[in-house]
Amino acid sequence: MKLTRPxxxxxxVFLADISARHYGYDLMKAASLPSGTLYPMLARLQDQGLVSxxxxxxxxxxxxxxxxxxxxxxxxxxxxxxxxxAARAAVQATAHPAQPAPGSAR
Amino acid sequence: MTGRPPAQRLAERLxxxxxxxxxxxxxDERYREWAAELPAIIHDPDVRxxxxxxxxxxxxxxxxxxxxxxxxxxxxAPAWGERQPAIFxxxxxxxxxxxxxxxxxxxxxxxxxxPAVVSSSGPWHPLVIAALFLPAALVALAVIRFxxxxxxxSRQTPGP
Numbered sequence: 001m002k003l004t005r006p007x008x009x010x011x012x013v014f015l016a017d018i019s020a021r022h023y024g025y026d027l028m029k030a031a032s033l034p035s036g037t038l039y040p041m042l043a044r045l046q047d048q049g050l051v052s053x054x055x056x057x058x059x060x061x062x063x064x065x066x067x068x069x070x071x072x073x074x075x076x077x078x079x080x081x082x083x084x085x086a087a088r089a090a091v092q093a094t095a096h097p098a099q100p101a102p103g104s105a106r
Numbered sequence: 107m108t109g110r111p112p113a114q115r116l117a118e119r120l121x122x123x124x125x126x127x128x129x130x131x132x133x134d135e136r137y138r139e140w141a142a143e144l145p146a147i148i149h150d151p152d153v154r155x156x157x158x159x160x161x162x163x164x165x166x167x168x169x170x171x172x173x174x175x176x177x178x179x180x181x182x183a184p185a186w187g188e189r190q191p192a193i194f195x196x197x198x199x200x201x202x203x204x205x206x207x208x209x210x211x212x213x214x215x216x217x218x219x220x221p222a223v224v225s226s227s228g229p230w231h232p233l234v235i236a237a238l239f240l241p242a243a244l245v246a247l248a249v250i251r252f253x254x255x256x257x258x259x260s261r262q263t264p265g266p
């Protein structure tokens with residue numbers, strides 16, 4: 001899984017409360033992502049078994065039932081690992097800024 | 107009269123159209139999922155202005171329209187359970203191209219019908235400006251979409 005900025009935002013929303021279920025627009029708002037970015041991402045995460053989806057019962061709230069998304073157990077583990085690695089890489093990049101390669105022009 | 111705001115109805119139509127690209131197995135489910143989000147967007151209490159909520163609703167539908175091009179299932183599975191795949195698939199950009207021709211025809215028709223109005227205001231008459239820019243923009247859109255379509259096709263075509 002390549003951790004892009006949008007993916008990182010979505011994973012953070014999920015991890016903020018791993019028991020919470022989110023519908024599409026809810027995720028879009030929380031992660032500040034357009035639908036054209038979010039849904040392909042959710043589809044990929046679902047294909048990888050990291051996110052599961054579930055329909056809410058018919059008649060809930062007197063509106064059409066929504067589909068809710070939630071991280072799977074595997075998804076929680078992978079998301080935490082990926083975010084931790086990204087945070088570590090960011091700290092390392094700050095502590096040791098990239099050095100010019102030997103022999104490269106200054 | 108259904109009681110739903112026009113933006114919601116338009117968004118539903120756009121989503122329905124987008125879902126036609128999807129394979130039969132997931133098409134209905136995806137439509138139900140995306141259409142069910144529309145009431146939340148059009149009545150979003152965090153967005154104060156109705157016009158803005160309508161714009162968001164349409165932007166959501168436009169995003170869904172894009173999504174159906176990139177969903178992995180859409181690329182791999184055969185679309186349209188009921189239809190046979192087209193022998194000569196319609197390239198993208200045809201509709202903007204037709205719209206450009208139609209716009210030109212309408213604008214020329216208007217210019218011929220009201221020559222005095224056009225000539226009295228000189229080159230900055232709105233009709234002249236529309237004749238210059240609107241069809242040109244549509245043609246540009248048609249060319250861009252056609253080029254993307256060609257690129258996608260060349261990627262999908264298996265090599266020797």
